[in-house]
Amino acid sequence: MSTVLFVHAKGGPPPGYALSRVAAKAVVHVLALSALPPTAAATAERLCASVVAPAEPGRHDLVSLIVDHAQEVGADAVVTFSEYAVVAVAQACAKLGLPGAGDSCTLARDKRLMRRTWQERGISQPGFRPVATERELHRAAAALTFPLLLKAAWSAGSTAHRIIRSAAEIPAAWSRARDVMAESAQLGYAELHVAGAGADFLVEEIVRGSAADWFDEPGWGDYVSVEGVVADGRFHPVCLSGRMPTVEPFTERAGITPAALPPAAQDRVVALARDAVDALGLENCGTHTEIKLGAGGRMWVIETAARFGGAMTVPQTEEVFGIDLIGLLTDHLLGRPVTWPAQVRTPNEARGAAGSLVVLAVDGAGDAWPGRRIWDFPTVADAVPVSDGSRLSVVAESSLPDGTVVPVYDPAAGANTMAALCLLSAADPRTVLADFRTLVDALPHVLPTAPAGTGGARI
Template identity: 35%
Template structure:
């Protein structure tokens, strides 16, 4: 078996995905943006176990037809039996390439509905989901129109082809519309996104979540994620990821597995995720469904991705639920007779290892920095704040002296990140909360930069 992996920013790290891919096939990694290779290559073996194809460049990355052609060419060069990507940026051209090659994949139409937030909203509304007020927008007046038609909570403005919550902004008053729209549209530059030169935008009324009745454990946010797999059009949920309260306004800080939802709440979440995935018409791919927990006992769809999530969520979900998300996906793409993994069943005690991904951001510590700030570490050491039954498996932080950005989206600009594991969800939740709320930025003399 041979697999072509289209690789770029986003998705789980190669250090975790490549062993699962290599266990089943030879792997060729095609890199359409060689300029991003140094930032994304850690974990790719340099011993010849994986072939790396760096694109020669010299083409317009916004030309999707050319992107498809190049992926098809790379797949033919390595005689690939499957092509896949974990990067949101390349989900649609990879799906189109698979169709052109006669291989299994998400389906081009389904991948586009997952990628384009306007098409996603239209598909969900057609499937009978309770819908926010939403519209494609071209200017501030369009934002104001959506705002007038919406209830309390304001309106979210977002890039239709965004990723990782970058560019999402809240408009609560009409006089903010022009400024906020400009800020949101600038989100297209955060990852150098090679899509949609027109920078198409969407506005939608905001769902106001409420965790009352959903959790007995305190400190969790009003959003959950369902990690799963679609196999020939059938959705298999494989894990539920709880989300800690976000860094205002919309930056995700921590994810915890397994879920602390009650079994009845899990059934509602899993049924909603299944219906949402069905609405997009996906064929065979990994999925990541984000849901908002509502006060009336229902949950609403925030977004659906036709690929697995980034950070270390795949790893923590595998550890908590005993799955092999990457391996299951490869089996589904390459072997139609392979037994499917069992779908997740609601349970009071999931068992297994509890795990969490935690990112720390400067704004949680210093809300109003008058000048750029040089990062000098956090204190006390996070390891001193975790429960005895919890360990920090991986820790990474910015180099001391790194200039903390003062404007724009925080999501790409974490100051420290870590992956934790423990014997119980209680212990992991306590540890995450202590690290997040009891650490502080170390402020050396002369930290402000001119």
């Protein structure tokens, strides 16, 4: 039987889910660059041939570490589903002579290189400038139009995003963004291979979205993501995921599969995603491409990743469309024949809908809860009414334990201050959206009140 080395790090689909899909295809050995959550560790112990956790994996020798371990276990393929390890794994695969994301994988990781590549190809995107110092940020702001968004070039999950509305806000935004990147590195949410990546930033113009011009019902966010795969250099779009409106600055609150776009609109979005992915020259990997939707049919590419979407995007795709993206990619990397979807799936082909909600301590308008609360999913399940036929659950691997104080939402830290991840299955996307709005409104009222003076943990 074939052998796969599974390189685990923070982020991506729940590791227990991903491990089970890879283990169904091959003997699996795990190289854990960050600790597996307890539930995933139990899955790994049951399904995997070995789990190795290096004491202190260094950035400079990470590729060699992966190569050596792959050779030791006789790996026929090496996979990762973490944003923070894709570059190292791509380079290791190249050294091993195994199929991987390819030499251009960094273009789908470093947002500065990504945007320069798209700029050269004339692909629609916000105006931007790379910045490495506060002085450069001042110069870039003078060349762009406020409001601006400062973001870390190697971040994920909206970490270190800061909105800048005037030049006077630049010093505080620069200082806070750098502090957050340092804090994220301590939590394990940082690039694992590129030294000094936490100091790399870009600033971009904030384009004005308009969900009302694209969706037939209110409540949707003004951007979507195209989930797909690149196999032997060819892009295969699979489906679209929609969003609830983000929490300021641009922290994702919920992803919903499928996105309820009309067919003609979906075709236009997929065409832009194809241009964006093709421009990066990827070889063999999952893709997750975010596109902003504007008035009058305008669109802008926000970013593309050389990996599948995080949180529950991949499980949602499997539930709704019956497509096991991780299993298919594993088969492909192992040289087995794979039949990819001939065209992107539409809402009419979906078997219901599914969505994942990030629990943040803010209400539907994005305002902070009036007081601290304790996370307790059984209370939520009992007290929050969802639609008939809807099923609400919690993703334990991505959630704080019941009884933990919910962290105060920090706009700069983004998803780092989440309390939990909830999964909901329903009859259609509209129902998921409605149930999530009910859930967001109810959480500060149904969760137990925290004792005065208590602090909150982070996942």
